[in-house]
Amino acid sequence: MGSVMCEEITVGYEDEGSGAPLVLVHGHPFDRSMWRPQTEHFSRAGWRVIAPDLRGYGESTTVPGKTPLETFARDLLALLDRLGIEHFVLGGLSMGGQIVMECYRLFPERIRGLVLADTFAAAETDEGRAARHAMAERLIREGMTGYAQEVLAKMVSWHTLTHRPDAAAHVLAMMKATAPEGAAAALRGRAERPDYRELLTRVSVPALVVVGAEDTYTPVSDARDLHARIPDATLAVIEQTAHLPNLEQPDAFNAVLVEFLNSLPQSAAE
Template sequence: MGTFTNGPVTIAYDDHRPDGTGPPLVLVHGHPFDRSMWAPQVEHVGRTGRRVIASDLRGYGRSTVVPGRTPLQVFAQDIADLLDRLGVDEIVLGGLSMGGQIVMEFHRLFPDRLRGLVLADTTPQAETEESRRAREAMADRLLREGMDGYAKEVLPKMVAPANLRRYPAVAEHVLGMMRGTPPDGAAAAQLGRAERPDYVASLARVRVPALIVVGDEDEFTPIADARLMHELIPGSTLVVVEGAAHMPNLERPAVFNEALSTFLDAIPGER
């Protein structure tokens, strides 16, 4: 594990195969998780010789907790600053759920640094007034009650109920990440997401290869959201993972990894 200190914030990250070939793959975790959610992908892609970078977002994992409100722009800037510190220019950037929205924000801010996009179980639309109020209420709840009740409540939506029974280690991992997330960090991210912009217009301007993945049982970001992104991004690839909910990378890692490898193999090493 490495750390990168930027002002008052220290970001924890893993940099696998820094001498790897091709544009590095940078993976952004979702809420309320940490970089360990990408373990199957880090191992799989690393075996191909490609560099893989995964960090804990501020407020999550082993990175600094910053109370208040953390907009997606701040998360995206943290990634850019980490890449600058590591001397990395162009990347393939992938994220799941909130991580996917951070990927979209990174594209809005730094399109010239991208060689490819991976958008998993995420949505490009701005919050509605109703969903904005719901996020604000959830932030209040997390600060008041902590993470335990929320984690138990959403676990059957994060991981399909059949997979909770079939893969207890996955269920334990997901529950542990959620319980271990600092409430201040999770609440700050929820408040920041409540103000996120609409990415529909910017996705239509994507000019790099894009892979869109979604679990067919995802209730948070259903297949319709994935299809919308597929229609918006010219030449994008859509993969629907059967028998998975919101975390197909952990529920069906072999299927997710195959789609990811096929996508990465098609991206030229030099430009």
């Protein structure tokens, strides 16, 4: 783990293992520790796992105002350039998945494979835009705690709350620790994101779409839509999980990801 100055901000990140690079982008309002089960597993399985904190989250600099997805994508590229990583498999969950799509729009030639978890490609509706701006104002006004307690039972499944209280506690702690200004800036930026649906039809690298069977934020129907658009994509639905299958059922999630990574052409693993 470490931190480095990239352009005008400091970025906290994990860099574990050696081998072909696997880059994992966290969702909102979390931090890079949401990928701990994957960082630990894949760094021991022949991959170099890079998991950064996005600006405004974890140990990275909080920049108030508005953070468009393009800014997150360019931060990521600056970090990878700094680490000397030319080509990589890129995965993201929820907002992280939308950042992955933005990365594919901006620098597809760097990406060897895509992992899109619990995310969706359509642009925001007018209603959705208004809701994101209203939530941004609320978080600035009230802080993260009330929101975090409110949404926990949507972020993770009933099964996780009951049988994996450690995972539920980790999710709650990440949300409460997030800087309200960083979360608000991301919400404002995401309200204006482009529509990635047409881009997905032009994806020319292998792609894995993963979703929790009980996700209500980005339901299985959203995952099926991504899967239908991306040529030759693979779809996996993880049972007994909601919006964070990688943390709720890490063994099942890792098994799906192992199978996908092992199926990549050899050039992807160079």
